[in-house]
Amino acid sequence: MKLVFAGTPEVAVPALDALIASDRHEVVAVVTRPDAPSGRGRHRVASPVAQRAQEAGIEVLRPARPRDEDFLARLREIAPDCCPVVAYGALLPKAALDVPLQGWVNLHFSLLPAWRGAAPVQHAVMAGDEVTGAATFQIEEGLDSGPVYGVITEEVRPTDTSGDLLTRLAFAGAGLLAATMDGIEDGSLKPVPQPADGISLAPKLGVEDARVDWSAPALRVDRVVRACTPAPGAWTVFRGERLKLIHAAPAPDRTELAPGVLAVGKNNVYAGTGSYAVELLWVQPQGKKPMRAADWARGVRIAQGERLGAADVG
Template sequence: MRLVFAGTPEVAVPALDALLGSDRHEVVAVVTRPDAPAGRGRRLVASPVAERAEEAGVEVLKPAHPRDEDFQARLRQLAPDCCPVVAYGALLPASALSVPRHGWVNLHFSLLPAWRGAAPVQHAVLAGDEVTGASTFQIEEGLDSGPVYGVVTEEVRPRDTSGDLLTRLAFAGAGLLAATMDGIDDGSLKAVPQPDEGVTLAPKLTVEDARVDWATPALRVDRVVRGCSPNPGAWTLFRGERLKLRSVTPDPEHGPLAPGELSAGKNSVHCGTGSHPVRLEWVQPQGKKPMRAADWARGVRIGSGDVLGG
């Protein structure tokens, strides 16, 4: 089949690579978000998908929005049979959805209908799911509600961050997306409507969502830190300034501490929660690089009245 691939971040690159390497399909173009400012100089930088497509000699389209008439005219000229999508980052209008004869097929990082939305992996970690996965489905105008072609499952490991889990799903999902294109091409695969039961939503996490509430149990604190890593990054306040929490470990063997209360030893730092304390492993003070929590504690000279949370 002739394919126009749509995607933007690094997590979409494995799927693009899988399709570029297929001997059954031809990626005739890639659609991605426009170049965005990055780094201290805020210079415009192409998306990871755009960079990979340019390396492969594939045409790259960067519409400000997929409803743009010039983009849709070029899409019709390309005459794709199907448009596979991975984390493109923009809503597709009906006028674009109708161009390819097999429609647009999305690789979504959850077992639909669970965790429909922009942040399925983060919400799976926050919820304490033991198993998640990826799904391919036919895009329609509803939010991740289209019929499903296939799924692949993935265990959520006890110490997984969202970044860890998403990396594994990106590679497992790449194979699923390629197999879905094969099945659509030879007619062996039919999409099945999603059940009405089991729908959960996974909206994009805000900075406020990532703020740690020390009155919640240690298990919840741990999930927030892992679920918000690497983005948007869990945080708290210390002496009025933001402190990012890169890694914590629940420690039920440590003596009791009040929520937010700090206890610093020679090689460890603990903080109280609504249940037992957690050990702070890695932190990042405002304007500085990540560091071991014990090194941070020695530098700031934690006193008996110091707390996290403000």
């Protein structure tokens, strides 16, 4: 089939690579978000998908909005058979959805209908799901509600961050998307409507969602830190400034600390929660680089009884 691939971030590149490598399909163009400011100089940089497409000599379309008539006209001119999508980052209007004969097929990183929305992996980790996965489905005008072509499952490991899990799903899902394109082409694969039960939503996580509540149980604190790593980044407050929490681990043998209260040993830093403590392993103070929590604690000279989250950011 003649394909137009839509995607933007690094997580979409494995799927693009899988389709480029296919001997059954031709990726004739990619659709991606416009170049965006990046780095300290805020220079505009092409998306990872755009960079990969340029390396492969594939046409890149960067509409400011997918409803722009110039983009729609070019899409009609290309006349793709199907448009596979991975994390494109914009809603597709009906005028675009109607162009390819076989529609637009999205690779979504959850077991639909669970975790419909922009942040399925983060919500799966935060909820403590033991199993998640990826699904390919036909895009329609509803939010991730279209009929499903295929699924794969993936274990959520106890120490997984969202970044860890998403990386595995990106590579496993690339094979699923390529197989879905094969099945659509030869007619062996038909989409099945999603069940009405089991729907859950996964909206994008904001900064406040990533703020640690030290009165919550240790397992909840651990999930928030892992779910928000690498983005938006779990955080708390120490001495009126924001402290980013990069890596922590439950410490069930430490039950004596009140919520947020710190205890510092020679090579360990613990913080109390609503149940038992968590050990802080890596942190990032405001305006500084990530560092081991023990090194941070030595530098700030934590006093007995000091706590995290005790005051708002100044």
